[in-house]
Amino acid sequence: MEENEIIKKLPKWRQYTLMELPTFLILTALALSGTVVSDLIVFQTCRKILGEAKNYKCEILHTNSSSEEAIELVRLVQPLASYILMWKGLVEGVLPAFLSLFLGPWSDKYGRKPLLIAAYTGSFLMYVLMTILSKWDVDPWIFLIAFIPSSLLGGVCVLMLATFCYLTDITNNDTRAWRLAWFEACLSIGLVVGIFIGPMIFKIYGYTKLFIVSSTCSGCSLLFIIFFVPETVFINRENQKWGSVFDFKLVKELIETSTKEKVGLNRKSLWGCIITLALLIVILNGDISVGYLFTSARLGWNTIEYSRFKGLSIAISIIGTIIGVRLFGRTFGFSDTALAMIAAVSSFTASMITAFTLKPWHMYTVLFAGSFGGVLSPTIRSVLSKSVPPEDVGKVFSLATSVEAILPLICGPIYTLIYAKYLPPFYPSPVYLLSSTILLFIIIIICYIEKSINKSLTIFIPLGSDEHSVS
Template sequence: MLLVLAMAMTGTIFTDLIIYRTCLITLGINETECLILHNNSSSEEALKINTKVQPHASLILMSKSFIESIFPSLLSLFLGPWSDKYGRKPVILSGYIGISLTYILLSMMTNWEVGPWYFLLTYIPMALLGGISVLMLASICYITDITDNNERAWHLAWLDALISLGLLVGLFSGPAIYQAYGYTAVFSVASVLCTVATLYTFFIPETIQSRTSGICDIFAFMLVKDIIDTCIKKRDGFNRPLVWSCIACITLLLIDYQGNLAIGYLFASARLGWTVDQFSIYIATSVVIGIFGTIFGIKLIRRCTGFAEATIAIISVTSSLCAALVQAFTWQSWHMYLSIGVGVFGNLSRPMIRAILSKAVPEKDTGKVFSLATFVETLLPFTAASLYTFLYSQYMPPLYPLPVWFFSVAFYATTIIILIYIQIHMKRNIISFTPLREDNDSIIDIY
């Protein structure tokens, strides 16, 4: 929660920083005109400046997504199966330390009059140590270790809810700190929060005991072979369609999330003339409604109706699809808030799908399967974010309806089709685990 608080309070501020430095340094526009983007962003002059600035800023933000995606996705292939053997805590610590270093560097570089491209250097430590994707991989595996099948969906939903709580606090506090003290203060506070979160991690108990540290084995290609053996090879008792369908759904949902994140502020600023404060209030409202929809949605939908996880996920994705349609036809501020109400159950799908996936694999292979899921989740959203930003830069407001939101509609529709298949598949098949003997006579459990 502390980590997401830090990321939330800096996310929009970082985008604003890139836009401002692009205007001031890259394009050489005088400071008075660039400040209009902060002080009077809804004015006609600000909209003209945005038309020049945003294509350049979009390219920088796309490059940032590339740095955050490529190496962490490859790293997740090794760290997932490695954590199955040597423990979850080292992987969790790696993610926290990398993100902490990134914010420490950002807090220093904001004092320097450098071009916007230089800020991408600060994201290298985060990428090299795994970043948020590897951290979420280890956290989900950790929760799977300490929960049973009946309560796992509930705990995963609480994970999402508490992450949303950190997001909510961050969205309110970030702009307030920025308005009072500037960019440096925002990134400095984020650095402190990440450091506290890192120190806390030292006190959680390890769930997997190992006699060796395994440091030398982190990049052993045998770990990747283990993933192939577990997830790809055709074996008796291993129901590949279910596992891969879950991974496909998680990936498509993350593509939508990353794409919306990449263009959300740009769209609100260009279409509606929103400032950072206005957009933060909108996101905060979205988070509050999302928390309500996640916690009470599970209680009401699952316990009152008895629906299976796949059915609840279908309801959730349908809610998100309707929200995307509302955004596509937005031309007044209240339309954005209408999309929040329509998408109230949008956050239910991810914990439901992860719960299905966790039940479909043996406990000893949790890290391997979620490692593959994280690899796909991390790699493909970069392409999606690039596609979103490219399409947005080519077809910006005042074009109506905005074509970029129909990407989300297409992805949500595809996800619903896959979830229907999962629901039918689960009714027809029984999950079982088959012990198979490898060539080296060791016994492993394969689903």
Template sequence: MFGYGLLYVIYAFLSVVPDLNPIYFLVASIPVALSGGLITIISGIYAYISDTTTVEKRAFRMGLLDASLFGGLVVGAYLSAPLFFIAGQYGYLTVFATSATFYLLGYLCVIFIPESVHVSHVGSSSRGLCSLFDKQLVIRMITTCCKRREHYGRAIIFLVIIAVSTCVITMEGDSAVSFLYTRDKFGWDIRTFTQFGSLSTLISVFGTVAGMYIFSVWLRIPDSMFASCVFLTKCGQTLICGLAPKDWYLYVGCAVGILGGVSGSLCRSIISKTVPLEDIGTVFALTSVVEALTPIAASPLYTFVYNATLLTFSGAFYILSSAINFLDVILLSCVVVLQRASPVHPYSRIQVPE
């Protein structure tokens, strides 16, 4: 959080320097890169939730986390433009300073949160700043995730990680070319597309909170079964969007995929109930690394598909997303089978004091 705060502080200073070479803005990325960036934040938050919540409430709490992230995106999207125009010639300075303020406030909140785990030995001879570049920590992460586990734990972990990474591919890929699709097929401009994106995000926030409470907390449907059904609804959503003859079909697709936002939370909840508490942070770290790498392939893949099918079937990339989501349905169905083939997992019965 402090690294991102420094990022926007530097952005704010650089934004008022006239005729500045854009290469200097790369300097602002150094604090984020050294502190771990978004991977560290997300992994840490999910691990903390796993450490401090009961098994019954864990998926719902993770869903609230995703809902807060989606909600923050909507609020930020609506506030950035007014802030920019109200500030006039200091528009960039105002936007970057506001972002820096919120990140630094978040940092102050984080430092007062009590630690859930006290680590006395991390399996490395390096200490301090040198431990950031210790390859033994990377080796430890890989060996922890790959070691043999009872009750098909290793197979479940990698099935879920694959499902999470392919889910990121569809989200990043769709976002890369969906505006081009709506512009070419329905004549949308950027304002119409932004309004649609904000509405779909709000629908996702509502679906995440309500879906987690109804299906996970109230009905107590197992996470793996719930996740497979969610990916099935995402298949329907992308099919409707890809085959849409009119633009209002896109809103129907959003309604069909209203529960799509819970997929990431459910997958992480499955992982947290498959490994012991001391391994959760390590497995989440590998999951986040895979999530961070998959967008590198997603945008070029979807751009290639869209360009190749633009004149014949411009919605083909949505059909690709539907096929990938169906693959995730198969992966989560395999998880359901593996869990039913084994006795009740001991980690799913752990009660963590709140």
């Protein structure tokens, strides 16, 4: 493509910032406010339940969250707060999941940049609205309004879809796997920065100024996309106008790409990878929905303690991912599926420990048990990209992103409902036993993918290698 020639002429360091820098900024914004949004909803729910006469008691959630009184208050508030958070997840996920079915194939014809601009604009508007709403003492359900613009413009779902398609456009089989791993490392670094800085900003300046910082980060990422990121899909704009987003012919082409037999297509491996990625998102969304609530009710942690734990968790995951990809992949010659198996077993062990957690040190044991869990996503995406002909990789990533968005909408609320039904001190935690069960299923799928690869006589090389697969 003409635009790809432009990208090739950029300095190497610039090529490695095209998607990584704006994603780092937007993930920093997300991490800055993620736990604080949950805390704000819990706090405002407390004020609503206790009423004007007693809502001053809710301050103990910030001043002495580990006290018996605070823990009892959390248990009173969490059932309603968890339902609000569940609806927040649905608002953020339903429409983007539907849109992603159309926008992936649409971007193959009309460009990636419109999707990127739309998704980053939605995130910016969301943080601006949260900044405004956090200044008022409003009903906690009102906060859902802030997430509507982001949903209408595609949200994180379309943002990731456009990003993976963009990275596919500017890489080949030799470079794609490592570039995906590097991208996810940058994504994780953004999360670490936000998670560690967010609670400090919140403690010193409160909700509103924290959302101002998130708005600034998302605004800068939007400006970077607009002015510094070139298009990768060439169209003659003088003779061709943008087509309708809701073109069902595009969806038909996407489905045919992943179902009809053709040279270079391993359908069993393809769908195994897609299902695995979707189940990983289910687990991730479930932990996002109930993780803070669980540690608050079980261990009495506040936002600062929980954010410190999550930040350290992601930092260790980044190290584990780099070691897993480079050391096991390049030095020991492990295949992509072998690396994925190691990651899945690591994540399963961590989930089981979490389910049986009673003490804070138990949670910190989880960090080391699950240190290789971050290897799973890039290795599975690497296998996915090698399961189809090169010209169809973009479409397949579109399908994968759509399924990743849709399945959590069906399964995600289960986490909230189970948690609300079996609140701590119920032991062990059923929500993390559910995650462990899903991870066992993922291990079985990885074995199935390996068998399919061997059967089709497709040779896969390690993720860290510079070679590519041969069919």
